[in-house]
Ligand SMILES: Nc1nc2c(ncn2[C@@H]2O[C@H](COP(=O)(O)OP(=O)(O)OP(=O)(O)O)[C@@H](O)[C@H]2O)c(=O)[nH]1
């Protein structure tokens with residue numbers, strides 16, 4: 400007898416049937432987030448992982464976690480019946496689960512179980528594209544794993560043909576002792592240090608050209624990549640999917656400034672933030688987020704149409720603060736997705752935004768509000784970087800050399816009266832030039848940055 404057709408195709412992996420549980424631990428804390436949206440976010444996170452069939456999600460009241468099983472015995476039994484009936488393979492718990500709780504629940508329910516950190520690590524592992532990103536996730540996964548007996552990923556890894564951010568199949572993971580993990584962490588750190596040096600070199604090279612960097616920051620799914628693509632004409636993955644972007648992407652654009660031309664800036668699209676970002680990942684992604692630390696301006700992109708927009712913004716502010724972004728760095732907020740607001744909300748939000756100097760409302764999708772945003776970015780950066788046209792006398796060789804040595808010259812042409820030099824420089828450079836070569840500066844008349852309308 401021949402095999403039935405579905406068996407001949409058995410190499411095709413069946414999707415893993417997953418159920419999401421959000422433990423509601425609020426115990427009367429009214430300031431906490433609405434568990435409805437927390438569950439929604441957790442389900443979105445589950446959808447962000449390939450190979451899963453997300454069956455749905457439930458809020459489970461949990462005023463006080465039980466040390467052994469997390470949930471009380473009645474709840475465990477109730478969920479067991481449900482898990483069996485729905486043939487669930489994987490339980491995703493939107494919260495912290497201790498290694499003991501994980502093991503007990505996996506036994507009781509005969510499923511794999513991932514907690515929030517494990518899930519986010521899985522997503523990051525799936526998204527990491529650059530060498531540095533991959534190494535960072537591996538390191539974060541190891542430090543998470545080091546604290547627990549991990550077997551939850553086995554199933555997922557096999558099913559996806561070994562995404563393998565820890566290398567090797569699950570069984571060896573269980574056997575791997577701490578020492579092996581430590582050794583591997585040391586190796587990874589060494590490799591990372593090398594990669595980081597390369598990045599540092601790139602950054603130094605970039606710093607020579609005084610292009611200011613505008614870093615996008617914001618909650619995941621706020622629309623950062625959509626805005627980035629719209630402004631740069633790039634094609635960065637923008638998806639209704641949490642953590643669509645993991646590795647920072649940069650591109651230069653020329654912002655229109657007044658009539659006189661432009662201001663070149665580098666836009667940097669970064670990884671989205673999320674509430675309760677696992678500590679391992681905060682540490683791991685520090686390096687990636689250093690782009691935000693180095694930025695001349697931080698653009699906080701918010702999904703203003705999201706019901707929890709304010710809470711998301713607080714999370715982002717907290718993470719920026721934890722990262723050590725200086726409060727001196729100019730900050731703008733772009734309230735994105737204005738097109739998704741109802742007419743009433745749009746009016747109220749427009750008024751609210753108009754009252755705040757650093758807030759701009761618009762839509763990356765429709766393009767609304769982007770001109771005002773760009774003008775504001777140019778305005779805030781203008782004091783920092785400007786273009787000037789200097790006419791140097793023929794005998795001003797030293798002044799000319801000074802400008803060239805610093806890589807400030809963008810164009811040069813000979814004229815009867817001297818050499819006309821176009822420079823792009825910081826206000827500090829201009830001041831230094833002025834004090835060093837007062838005659839040149841005077842005779843040339845350094846052009847002040849043009850006004851923005
Ligand atoms: N209605 C509406 N949707 C938008 C707008 N901007 C972005 N979106 C949608 O929001 C979703 C997320 O957009 P992304 O640009 O991927 O968001 P992101 O901030 O880069 O997300 P991460 O990379 O996960 O941090 C996509 O489905 C976009 O189409 C907008 O102005 N209006």
Ligand SMILES: [Mg+2]
Nearest residue numbers: 623624643644
């Ligand atoms: Mg993105």
